Amino acid sequence: MRHTAFIKLRYGDEMAAKAIACSVEPDTLQAPPNLRVVAREVDGEVKVEIECECRVETLLQTVDDLLSCIQAAEKSLKCVQQSYKEDCLNHVELV
Structure with missing residues (x-):
């Protein structure tokens, strides 16, 4: 049976949204043939469409895995942004 899930995540920042969408791209490229995942x-906003010819439990597990990957990407992005801000502040103080 064919199942489809749509996920929309609002960031309000195009660069952050692009970074998150790109971060899950390797996972979407390695999907099995009966599973299609598109993130853009x-x-x-990050919009994700997941479509599969599978059991609904498989779709739910895929959604869960994808959200875990997105959460890890968000945490990494937050650390990078914080580090960048600190570097900028340190540079301003040194000048």
Whole structure:
């Protein structure tokens, strides 16, 4: 049976949304043939479509895995942004 799930995550920041969408791209490229995952950035949002010829439990597990990957990417992005801000502040103090 064919199942489809749509996920929309709002960031309000196009660069952050692009980074998150790109971070899950390797996972989407390695999907099995009966599973299609497309993630893209649109106006500061990440839109994901998951379609599979599988059991609904498999679809739910895929959604869970994808959300875990997105959460890890968000944490990494937050650390990078914080580190960048600190570097900028340190540079300003040194000048």
